[in-house]
Amino acid sequence: MxxxxxxxxxxxxxxxxxxxxxxxxxxxxxxxxxxxxxxxxxxxxxxxxxxxxxxxxxxxxxxxxxxxxxxxxxxxxxxxxxxxxxxxxxxxxxxxxxxxxxxxxxxxxxxxxxxxxxxxxxxxxLPEPPPATRHARAYVRHEDAVLDVHANLAPADQPSLTVRDRFGKTMREAGDRVRAAIINAGYDLPGGEVTVDLFGAGEPGSVADLAIACAILSAAGHVDRAALKRTVLLGELGLDGRVRVTDQTRDGVRFADLCGYKRVIVASTAATTCPLIPGGHVHGVLDLRQAIDRLAQPITD
Structure with a gap:
């Protein structure tokens, strides 16, 4: 120049x-x-x-x-x-x-x-291929709701979390509770775009929080997706990651048994008072991390 x-x-x-x-x-x-x-x-x-x-x-x-x-x-x-x-x-x-x-x-x-x-x-x-979209499904079953919780994790420049009910309406409070619970349980919120959709019938209420969080963490690779297939998850999540009992928990265990599920995970304070599942188990957990640890264990008949 x-x-x-x-x-x-x-x-x-x-x-x-x-x-x-x-x-x-x-x-x-x-x-x-x-x-x-x-x-x-x-x-x-x-x-x-x-x-x-x-x-x-x-x-x-x-x-x-x-x-x-x-x-x-x-x-x-x-x-x-x-x-x-x-x-x-x-x-x-x-x-x-x-x-x-x-x-x-x-x-x-x-x-x-x-x-x-x-x-x-x-x-x-050649550049590394982008990660594929990952999917996981969890289940909520009680007398007021029969819902499948679908979590999709897709590549994105900025992480995000959206939870939608069966009508496609955003469940902001549930999303905020689940986000805080995941972080405070010691997990990183998955990078990318996380979209959770609830399909089925009925209103889930806060009892679906545990299923939403476990589906997200399963899609992120913290637990095998197959571990969710025969399990019903019932519990509200506190912001600190603790699992809380709701009015729907006990009836939910009974209904899960009628639907043929052999493992139900609930709040530890509800486990001893929930009805038994013939040939199956009701497991009580204190928090989200214990729930993930329980899911990693095989279902015993």
Whole structure:
């Protein structure tokens, strides 16, 4: 860039503006190449989910090879035929992206490393795939409500928690109680977008809090989702994570038995006074962490 110390004001201003534009162009080029690789990775993984790296022929501006994380070849341009899972249509789509990207230059700065094959081949690491949406289901059963609690955890830039009743209306108080209980029980609120929907019949009331929290933590990986399948969870959550008995708890245990469930988890203060479940168990827990620990244990007949 020209020396601006001994130039007039206009020339100096233009010099600085040109330097800013050059920096902006470099950032834009890097962003373009990064986005191009991310787009190509999505197209490739539709057919080859384990793809981790590619080799690009920068002279012919086309894809040359696809490899997995262990370096095993998944697709090779000279040898993979038209019947390969990564078919000609997908190859053409990726080649179109490469043809647009290569002329912009700046490949080395964007991580397109010179391949061991030598010029004109470049090795490009594909970005890590985003985590898939995870799902868990818990159950609330009592005489006033027969509800399935569905928790979905999806990738998102900012964490959020939304709890909705069977009509799609946001249950703000339940969401606030559950959020505080999860945190105060010593768990991190899952990163990403957490959406909890209640499906079924009846009004859940606060007795659904425990099921909502356990479904969220199961979706986040703290307990096996299969552990929830034969279990009914009944209890209001305090902000400190304690499980509280409600007016619906005892009747809920009886109703869960009628529905065929073999394990019911309730507040410890209610467990001894709840009806027995023939061939099953009613477990009392003090708090949310104890409930998660109990879910991790197998159901005994």
């Amino acid at each position: 020209a020396d601006t110390l001994n130039t007039d004001v206009v020339t100096a201003a233009l010099s600085r503006a040109t330097a800013r534009s050059a920096r902006a162009a470099e950032v834009a080029r890097l962003t373009f190449l990064t986005d191009t690789v991310a787009y190509a990775a999505r197209l490739i993984r539709d057919a080859l989910p384990t793809a981790a790296a590619i080799t690009v022929d920068t002279t012919n501006r086309e894809l040359h090879e696809i490899r997995d994380a262990q370096g095993e070849t998944l697709w090779h341009a000279p040898t993979s035929g038209p019947t390969h899972r990564f078919n000609d249509s997908l190859v053409d789509d990726v080649d179109d992206l490469i043809r647009e990207a290569v002329p912009f230059g700046g490949l080395a700065a964007a991580g397109w490393k010179t391949s061991a094959k030598g010029f004109p081949f470049r090795d490009v690491q």
